[in-house]
Amino acid sequence: MKALRNQAEHEQVVPARRFRGRTLRTGGGGLSVRVDVRAFTVVALLLVAALTASVVLIGTGDFPIPAADVLRTLLGNGDAGQEFIVNELRLPRVLVGLLVGAALGLGGALFQAISRNPLGSPDVLGLGQGSTAGALVMIVLFSGSATQVTVGALVGGLVTGLAIYALAWKRGVHGYRLVLVGIGVSAIVTAVNGYLITKADLVDAARAIVWMTGSLNGRDWSQVWPLLGLCAVLVPLVLGNARALRMLEMGDDVAYALGVRVERTRLLLMVAAVLLTASATAAAGPVGFVALTAPQLARRLTRSPGPNLVPAMCMGATLLVVADWASQRAFGADQLPVGVVTGVLGGVYLLWLLVTERKAGRI
């Protein structure tokens, strides 16, 4: 009772905002975990939004299925026809969408935190173009299979990521240099891509263009598993280093002083971010704008400093599935690639936010 009263007095002296979030502690103090309530709520709401959008998306198509039936089928109680459509045709597509969105959101948040610059996202750095180059080489020069194109895109993204890191390296990678080198690399690779398209015959060129817009069309379970496996390894790895990344935000010197192994942490997180972005791009093509906007939108919702990794991840997944639903809803299945919609939706939302923030005098 006395302890309670002390606690209450304490609370009066110390307003709630002083230390962000609630702390969960065990009695002995051996375990103490901090939870940012607002960020936690944002993540929960985004998850609900993503799952709702997923269910609606699964029900959308030439053969519409009501949401209740979708849920029943997902739980294993649907009829055979619906089961085939839901589990074999539409669920993998939605799962690929969720995973791609999450990977792009997380990759973007990592890149932006490492470069300490919202422009330092994979879209701007040319990772998407790098993956495209890899895919185009496979499509145009080798008329490769879908698997070969995927592998090509993965390799292209990784090589581009490594090239940017190597070129920007000078006693550690720094924000502006990373962005500038990335823009340069992006320009070069875009030119290469343009050249590859001109060399392609009509069929290959059409295939290349569709791939380049970013589409979830025709994705099946063979795309889900590798992506899921990769996320299962990388997400815990990244989140385990999230606190060190937060220290890095304050500059290399401060992070060093606090005992962060700066170069090691940064290299590890860069590699993880490149892998996430490259594999997402390999699975769905270079879906624009998600990696750039998801972290920014998440940050504005949580109003929390720090890389906001989990919110950015959930925001990416939500954004992509909603965009896929919007593209199917507005133009019919397979008419409009999801990359077009993410560009429009994400871009407009970001502009709107910038305008309102400007009016509020915050930027």
Add this chain to the structure above:
Amino acid sequence: MNRLSAEDVTLAYDQRVIAEQLSVEIPDNSFTVIVGPNACGKSTLLRALSRMLKPQRGRVLLDGQAIQSMPAKKVARTLGLLPQSSIAPDGITVGDLVGRGRYPHQGLLRQWSTEDERVVRESMTSTGVAELADRYVDELSGGQRQRVWIAMALAQQTPLLLLDEPTTFLDIQHQIDVLDLCAELHEEQGRTLVAVLHDLNHAARYATHLIALRDGSVIAEGAPADIVTAGLVEEVFGLRCQVIDDPETGTPLVVPAARKARTAPGPGSGSGSGGRVRAAS
């Protein structure tokens, strides 16, 4: 033996050598101030002492161990650093920023103990920023912000604290304010402080131990009253001056010679440059 020292270190950025065979001891429980002209290697020395710059030769010892081979978090619990450049993340509050100083004491499962909270509160109180805890760091004045960063370094709870030009960009009142705070931390909390300062008079007033550097070598070290003389100032900074007793504290006070006295003899020293000779060169 002192806790922190550099042994015959050669400090260089790539090919550019800043200091060779430099040896420095930081006396325990001292407020050591490193002074010297621009580009004499004082900040570089501080970076080496805080293991941010790896010496090309020689080693920096912390508690008898080579600092480069010690675990990063262990060093961070012994030796804190307030660097020149630090970035306050957008939208961070003072309390949160100071809280980040607890990083080396935390782990994945021990993120925010009652001990962390107590130390952060104490650090904010002793730097006088407790009432700013809810404010955003970007809203603060330069002087307040520097106090917040010092509070963060204090929250690290290190017996040794290194400060790289903590008074730069502050007006005179806030400079004194920050130096008073340093003196307090040294006298009342018994921490060993090492600071790089530009202002020789501030150094002479606050330091218990002074290290004068020029071109990467120690020219003199010791208590300010023992080593600060007109001769030393001329040797280190190339400035002709008088050294008098500070009327407030009795510590040495450097008064630069008047311009006319510093220029070479010859009529009309203000008009032609031909006859001018720099006193120190």
